[in-house]
Amino acid sequence: MRIQENVSLRDHSTMRLGGEAHYLAEIKNIRDLQEAYSWAAGNHLPVIMIGRGSNIIWRDEGFGGLVMVNKIMGREVLAEDNHSATLKIAAGENWDEAVKWSVDKKLSGIEYMSLIPGTVGAAPVQNVGAYGGELAYTLLELEAFDARLNAFLKLQNHECGFSYRSSRFKTADRGRFFISSITLNLRKAPPAPPFYESLQRYLDEHGIDKYTAKTIREAVIDIRQNKLPDPEKVSNNGSFFTNPIVEAAKFEELKRAYPQIKGWPVADGRIKIAAGWLVEQAGFKGVHDQQTGMATWPNQALVLVNENAQSTQNLLAFRQKILDKVQQMFGIPLEQEPEILP
Ligand SMILES: Cc1cc2nc3c(=O)[nH]c(=O)nc-3n(C[C@H](O)[C@H](O)[C@H](O)COP(=O)(O)OP(=O)(O)OC[C@H]3O[C@@H](n4cnc5c(N)ncnc54)[C@H](O)[C@@H]3O)c2cc1C
Incomplete structure (x- = not known):
């Protein structure tokens, strides 16, 4: 197992943003895993294990510890x-x-x-x-x-x-x-x-x-x-927000104001609302944001796409525009699905 130093994390997230990992190792078997972990523990370094990076976004500051990329096959x-x-x-x-x-x-x-x-x-x-x-x-x-x-x-x-x-x-x-x-x-x-x-x-x-x-x-x-866009060709993390679940009374209130709203009941009687519909109604369908270099996918507004963003900060600024507008229109705080690391 080889421990690499100062590795760009952009290729380890399908959003292709973020800084460098101080250390990174490909883990090909259980022995590698144990060795890498012991090495990091011995050097008092934090450790993160990742796969393809399709549900993570790296901060611009990067990661000061060891990133273990899981490549154990079989x-x-x-x-x-x-x-x-x-x-x-x-x-x-x-x-x-x-x-x-x-x-x-x-x-x-x-x-x-x-x-x-x-x-x-x-x-x-x-x-x-x-x-x-x-x-x-x-x-x-x-x-x-x-x-x-x-x-x-x-x-x-x-x-x-x-x-x-x-x-x-x-x-x-x-x-x-x-x-x-x-x-x-x-x-x-x-x-x-x-x-x-x-x-x-x-x-x-x-x-x-x-x-x-x-x-x-x-x-x-x-x-x-x-x-959906293919993350190997278009930089994205799939659905960027999860579908919010609201009380039935809140849904009825929204339905009066927006008869087209899409929702379906979940086991406890509350209603799950299609986050994509909320983002679309908030005016973000097929948007290309010049300020941040971010966009939403034309066929699914829930997918945020990095067209030419320079940093994770750009992505976060675009995210905030969507969050603010959805909150203002519907009174619903959307929750993010991909994880921001570390
Ligand atoms: C276009 C697109 C469509 C998607 N559609 C869906 C969908 O329909 N449904 C859905 O559920 N998800 C979807 N996703 C999200 C994503 O594909 C899944 O979350 C997937 O499981 C992430 O796999 P990964 O190897 O890329 O994980 P990573 O992004 O590398 O890691 C994700 C998280 O898992 C942890 N992790 C990774 N590997 C390990 C491990 N071996 N041990 C411990 N922790 C680990 C990481 O630390 C991180 O917290 C989509 C993503 C994209 C880009």
Whole structure:
């Protein structure tokens, strides 16, 4: 394992902004992980583990510690019966390639999350989800290095604190666990309706009535490719704000003022509002902001794009314009999805 010094972090975030890492190492196996961590601990340096950088933005000041880039590879089928298969996938694998691998095996459960950028190891951190699926529905357990106990351990699904786009890895235990693999249990039965509304609409419009993991994956890929920019070509972090959840009374009040507002009930009776709609109504659809070099994606205003921003400061200034306008119009404070590091 090689520890590099003064490495630009721009290529380690798909927003392509931010300063330098004092130290950076590619972690290719468990031994690298232990060695790198011990080296940093011995030098009293903070450590961050990342994957592809599709959900992070680096500050202009950079990071004064060690960035560990997870490149641990490997996939295996651990067990199989007539109904399901148990797959173990190393954290550095590309998430979408892992989805394809499972779909090629005619297994169902994660096809709804096709084409989500990034690595397998980051998927539990925000409990990745899309089109009605989320990682927590199929994850059995994961393996991680626990920096507090200085040991590798396994965490079962119920120990991960999963919720909507969140987990203990993103909240109470942020930075404590370095995930090295995940284990999923996927079904052999094909996916069955009811499907997520926009997915079902796509299936109907395209006359697809044979539901398999493959047909669902292809549908999701087509929908996503039409709506979202490819982060390898266009600098962005996907949805920049999460969908806010408001009390039913607040939603009714908004509906009187904005009859077109889009919302859907969640389990506790509150209403989740489409953040993209709020941003669009606030006048930020397809905007190119000359002052900051930032833009919003024409097909999805929720995606902030770095066209020619000079710094993370530019991005934060553009973000503030959106936050202020949405707050002023709707009285809703939007929450940011990608994490600003450190
Ligand atoms: C165009 C686009 C579309 C997207 N669509 C979706 C979507 O539909 N649904 C969705 O949920 N997300 C979506 N995202 C967000 C992103 O793809 C996911 O959050 C993904 O899991 C991030 O993976 P990554 O490897 O890039 O993680 P990074 O951005 O590198 O890291 C994200 C976080 O995880 C931590 N982390 C990473 N790897 C590890 C590890 N091995 N151990 C411990 N901590 C780790 C990092 O420290 C950081 O806190 C989208 C992003 C883009 C750019």
